[in-house]
Amino acid sequence: MNDSRLNNINQLKAFLKGTQKLDLSLRKASLEKRYKFIDQTIDRFQYKYLRKKDKRIILCYLKKLTGYRKAQIHRLVKRSCQGKLTKSKYKRTNPNREYSSFDIKLLEKTDELHCRLSEKATKEILRREVELFGKEKYQKIAQVSHAHVSNLRHHSVYRNAWVNHTKARQIQIGITMPPENHGKPGSIKVDAVHQRDIYHINSVDEITQWEIVICVPRITDAYMEPALKEMIDQYPFTIFNFHSDRGGENINYKVARLLHKLLIKQTKSRASHPNDNALVESKNGSVIRKNMGWEYIHKSVCDNINYYYRHWFNPYLNFHRPCGFPTIIVEEKGKRKRIYNNYKVPYEALKSLPKADRYLKKGISFDILDTIAYKMSDNDFAFILREEERKLFNIINKFNQKHSWHRKTKS
Numbered sequence: 132m133n134d135s136r137l138n139n140i141n142q143l144k145a146f147l148k149g150t151q152k153l154d155l156s157l158r159k160a161s162l163e164k165r166y167k168f169i170d171q172t173i174d175r176f177q178y179k180y181l182r183k184k185d186k187r188i189i190l191c192y193l194k195k196l197t198g199y200r201k202a203q204i205h206r207l208v209k210r211s212c213q214g215k216l217t218k219s220k221y222k223r224t225n226p227n228r229e230y231s232s233f234d235i236k237l238l239e240k241t242d243e244l245h246c247r248l249s250e251k252a253t254k255e256i257l258r259r260e261v262e263l264f265g266k267e268k269y270q271k272i273a274q275v276s277h278a279h280v281s282n283l284r285h286h287s288v289y290r291n292a293w294v295n296h297t298k299a300r301q302i303q304i305g306i307t308m309p310p311e312n313h314g315k316p317g318s319i320k321v322d323a324v325h326q327r328d329i330y331h332i333n334s335v336d337e338i339t340q341w342e343i344v345i346c347v348p349r350i351t352d353a354y355m356e357p358a359l360k361e362m363i364d365q366y367p368f369t370i371f372n373f374h375s376d377r378g379g380e381n382i383n384y385k386v387a388r389l390l391h392k393l394l395i396k397q398t399k400s401r402a403s404h405p406n407d408n409a410l411v412e413s414k415n416g417s418v419i420r421k422n423m424g425w426e427y428i429h430k431s432v433c434d435n436i437n438y439y440y441r442h443w444f445n446p447y448l449n450f451h452r453p454c455g456f457p458t459i460i461v462e463e464k465g466k467r468k469r470i471y472n473n474y475k476v477p478y479e480a481l482k483s484l485p486k487a488d489r490y491l492k493k494g495i496s497f498d499i500l501d502t503i504a505y506k507m508s509d510n511d512f513a514f515i516l517r518e519e520e521r522k523l524f525n526i527i528n529k530f531n532q533k534h535s536w537h538r539k540t541k542s
Contacts, residue, residue: 158198166216173211234272235288244513246421250277252453255474264508310374312337318372320411324419328430335411339480340454348430350380368490374398429530443519449477451509
């Protein structure tokens with residue numbers, strides 16, 4: 132293209148006016164030819180020394196011929212005024228980026244399956260996927276630091292999630308004394324989480340954080356006594372201490388008689404000592420509410436929920452979900468500080484105890500428990516767990532629709 136005969140602004144005006152309905156763009160020309168044309172035009176008309184009104188005509192002329200948008204023309208003209216206009220070299224936005232989109236999606240999938248655990252617990256799962264279960268695709272993301280996990284969760288490839296926590300309630304009843312564990316598993320902390328028509332009875336061992344959850348339709352003696360029997364039977368080790376808050380669901384004569392029959396000591400939280408039952412209270416939010424939510428559940432579904440807990444949820448919590456175990460450091464002034472730098476699943480915490488075999492119930496061995504723990508990887512088991520969870524909530528939604536009148540009368 133030769134436009135050398137257009138030498139002044141008036142000629143450009145006449146050209147633009149006469150070619151309003153024509154497409155004279157160099158859109159199909161190469162990038163080098165378009166850049167050369169812009170350079171020649173800027174130099175021929177001495178763009179830097181023109182008035183603002185005349186500059187606008189030059190810009191319209193270049194936009195008409197090159198096919199570039201207004202903002203792009205402004206950027207190219209600015210670069211041409213500073214020197215020869217050439218193709219800029221590509222620069223990576225983040226040259227130090229180590230983890231690809233594939234690695235971030237693996238982290239996202241892991242968080243989705245485990246309901247987004249803490250950074251150190253997530254790092255422990257990724258490590259186990261590689262070292263324990265031999266999954267090579269997790270090799271890169273397993274090297275991530277726990278601090279960088281939080282950064283990757285804010286990446287555009289990753290979609291965010293949210294977590295709610297439950298609140299404790301206190302009722303003054305029962306024997307008041309602090310929980311005692313004597314440094315061995317078997318001292319459990321128990322609390323109830325209500326969900327309209329049903330109640331989740333959550334129990335956690337103080338040493339290993341072994342957790343068993345059951346569901347009852349009502350907080351009455353007729354339901355609580357068999358539920359507590361089943362809960363205690365699901366623990367692989369002997370229970371010697373039963374600690375709860377001041378709730379009437381646990382502090383009553385029938386529960387006391389049951390625990391006395393099983394030679395289990397019963398204690399309850401002290402006033403103004405919220406840390407007495409803090410472990411199970413934190414599990415209420417990070418485990419029960421995160422997985423079961425807040426929506427209405429009809430009491431007729433209790434058997435389905437207990438089946439899900441017994442066969443899927445409780446094994447997942449104890450064999451595939453890492454927990455944080457604190458290291459207590461005493462500072463110079465005597466203040467005790469907890470540092471959570473040790474993450475492992477409750478089953479490995481149980482096995483790591485000295486002479487752990489002696490705590491197991493009769494007929495239970497670590498060989499039997501190993502077949503359960505290492506039959507599937509953490510993510511594989513969590514994937515099946517979420518499939519069973521969807522089936523459960525489909526049943527719950529059907530009952531909710533069927534008994535919608537019941538919800539209206541109670542609200």
